[in-house]
Amino acid sequence: MKLLRLALTIIFLGLYSFSFSQTRAELERRKAQLNKDIEMINSSLQKTSTDKKVTLKELNALKAQIRLREEKIKTINSEVRLLDVEINQNVNNIRSLQNQLDQLKKDYAAMIRFAQKNQGAYSKLMYVFAAQDFNQAYKRLKYLQQFSEYRIKQAKYIDETQNALKGKVNSLNKNKNEKSNLLVDQQKEKKVLDQAEDKQSKVVKSLTSQERKLRQDLSQKQRAAAQLDRAIRAAIEREIALAKKKAEEEARAAAAKARAEGKEAPATTSTSRTSVLAATPEAAKLSAGFVSNRGKLPWPVANGVITESYGTQKIGNITKDNNGWTIRTNTSASVRAVFEGTVSRIVEIAGKNVVMIRHGEFFTIYQNLKSISVSAGQKVTTKQTIGTVGSDEDGVSEIHFELWKGMETQNPGSWLAN
Structure with missing residues (x-):
């Protein structure tokens, strides 16, 4: 039952990571499109800003730029929130996997001690021949086989759990680095957004002063x-x-x-x-x-x-x-x-x-x-x-x-x- 529960846990962690990667991929695609749109509007804004005369087209381009940067910041915030959830989940997964690994190692150590303790008392062959009848001897033989197979499975699951644990630790470190980069990008976008909003206010003021025109x-x-x-x-x-x-x-x-x-x-x-x-x-x-x-x-x-x-x-x-x-x-x-x-x-x-x-x-x-x-x-x-x-x-x-x-x-x- 423990082995089954462990296997299901590892499968669940894989599916959970896949669903997160799908959502993150959608946000990444949206952010890439926003970057493309911002680049295009910036190029257009440079064309409309070459003349010292303030125009409606410049104001419209500034409004579009502000809207796109606001949307990009929202997208970054969504990515950060997803990463926070994933980081917390990975921390919980690491704790769970570590507990399971400790328990597996403890159980495996107990089996080894039991085998060593009873190895000198009688051999496997003597244990089988000491049975009262053929039926009991067969059951003892099957027990010894199952005990050996279980030890092999335990060793295999210890190895798999260690690998899963290592993968989750790597994912956690990657999540933290990505979050750090996103926060830097977010601060940069906020700074550019403030500059664009300040410029928009000046353009609106200039246009308002030329209300007749x-x-x-x-x-x-x-x-x-x-x-x-x-x-x-x-x-x-x-x-x-x-x-x-x-x-x-x-x-x-x-x-x-x-x-x-x-x-x-x-x-x-x-x-x-x-x-x-x-x-x-x-x-x-x-x-x-x-x-x-x-x-x-x-x-x-x-x-x-x-x-x-x-x-x-x-x-x-x-x-x-x-x-x-x-x-x-x-x-x-x-x-x-x-x-x-x-x-x-x-x-x-x-x-x-x-x-x-x-x-x-x-x-x-x-x-x-x-x-x-x-x-x-x-x-x-x-x-x-x-x-x-x-x-x-x-x-x-x-x-x-x-x-x-x-x-x-x-x-x-x-x-x-x-």
Whole structure:
């Protein structure tokens, strides 16, 4: 029973370490991605900071940098907490293994003393022949065999326990070194974060002092956003009208066929203006697939950092509304469809190319494309390249992405993969 309990303990320790390594690996991957994003935003920030004139793009880049560093610090804290749990567990495991090793050695020593003590009194052969009958002699012989096998097993488990103990001690030392390195990294990130927050305060103060100029810049952006909003709504209205016309034609055709066959015409169901977008089996399937992938849709670019989030943004005393995400990415990065669908419209708004893709009753919008590799009416697949992102005069590459359900905007954060 002791040997079985020991074997189960060693197996459990192995499985426990494996589960921890999986979680640690996920955190390490997330931290590596954050480092990559921070490096990209830092490079972009250097471009927007070359001019002495403070700009909104510099402020947005600083906000993104701060958010990424805060997330990295949280990731480091999660790693430290995991290591603390693992360190405590390893300490307990070492104590448990040491106690078991001491007990195994004590039991083994007792067996050796017993064997030495009784070796001179009579030999194994005499012990067997001294039996009263053949049955007892056989049992004594089996006992001697089992006693010998048990001694061998005890020696084997002592060796295995010593190796397990040594492994846990090494793991503990490794955990302590990793924790020490993480704490150093954490302090470094906090210092850089403080510097970034201080710089952000200065930029906000500078922009606020130039409120008139800031309002002009934001007003220009809002006009472009309003123009995009009108174009999107007009395109969706057109899609609704076409879908409604098609549904009505199909209903009339079904009714005419029923009358010709002497049957009762199928009942027509009333649908809302936007739900008619999913009236056909193909559109309904696309809509259902889009919904089932909520939170798992790929980003419109392979690598990128959000510089403007969905909703109302506040800069000093000025507020700005955003119907989607503005994502900063690499120069000439490929822009891809986040889900299968049909290219509904391609337009140019405020000098920027815009692609609109329909996914049943959902629409995705991709603004600021330098080149476009699809055409209106073309069917696209998930992650298919639809063009490349454009850059401004400072070399900053950003794509504006929006997601609509019918006539209502959606927060991309609820739909795209985290």
